[in-house]
Amino acid sequence: GAVVSQHPSRVICKSGTSVKIECRSLDFQATTMFWYRQFPKQSLMLMATSNEGSKATYEQGVEKDKFLINHASLTLSTLTVTSAHPEDSSFYICSARDRASGGGETQYFGPGTRLLVL
Amino acid sequence: QKEVEQNSGPLSVPEGAIASLNCTYSDRGSQSFFWYRQYSGKSPELIMSIYSNGDKEDGRFTAQLNKASQYVSLLIRDSQPSDSATYLCAVKGGSARQLTFGSGTQLTVLP
Numbered sequence A: 001g002a003v004v005s006q007h008p009s010r011v012i013c014k015s016g017t018s019v020k021i022e023c024r025s026l027d028f029q030a031t032t033m034f035w036y037r038q039f040p041k042q043s044l045m046l047m048a049t050s051n052e053g054s055k056a057t058y059e060q061g062v063e064k065d066k067f068l069i070n071h072a073s074l075t076l077s078t079l080t081v082t083s084a085h086p087e088d089s090s091f092y093i094c095s096a097r098d099r100a101s102g103g104g105e106t107q108y109f110g111p112g113t114r115l116l117v118l
Numbered sequence B: 001q002k003e004v005e006q007n008s009g010p011l012s013v014p015e016g017a018i019a020s021l022n023c024t025y026s027d028r029g030s031q032s033f034f035w036y037r038q039y040s041g042k043s044p045e046l047i048m049s050i051y052s053n054g055d056k057e058d059g060r061f062t063a064q065l066n067k068a069s070q071y072v073s074l075l076i077r078d079s080q081p082s083d084s085a086t087y088l089c090a091v092k093g094g095s096a097r098q099l100t101f102g103s104g105t106q107l108t109v110l111p
Helices: none
Strands: A004-007 A010-013 A019-025 A030-038 A045-051 A067-073 A076-081 A090-098 A107-109 A113-117 B004-006 B011-014 B019-025 B030-038 B045-050 B054-058 B061-066 B071-076 B085-093 B105-110
Touching (some): A019 A030, A045 A067, B019 B030, B019 B085, B030 B061, B030 B071, B045 B061, B045 B071, B071 B085
Parallel strands (some): A010 A113, B011 B105
Antiparallel strands (some): A004 A019, A067 A076, A090 A113, B085 B105
């Protein structure tokens, strides 16, 4: 149980284009999804928290107009990197918290999306 | 002071030995503690969660929590080369809204 998928797994794009990453909880409903970014040899950095049907909560220093998050349903959240630049190249990972756990803290991670901006 | 601290390693142990990974945290009100394993180029995978003081065992893994000392550890018995990965400690609760991750400890199990 508790499977989270991400699509695409890898994307290469030109500078200035926008990239959308999807995060889906496959076998459970996720009240909350989280988006992380991880640079090489560094730990996970939380970018934003996404709650179904409401605006995302962004961490300090994360530009909400650049990283657009939409949590349209209890099983899908999307992250759009707008006007991507080479410094946005990173490993983007989503995680989801199971609604059925009644507010339990366990998060299940997706496989990640590796973004390379040329 | 970092909120969650781990030795970055690398930690090397021979196959079959016990690997001991340590984590300290600064928020005394923290309530939930997790260990994740992350292979190179992959996303984190949950290994253990622990919420109460003491030991919690699951197969070859044992998590130990001491809230008074603000310390949580992970022991891996009979270490295997396939255990070679980065182990992330994550803490939730107290004043934090979400999970806070340590920087991870890189473990290498030598065959």
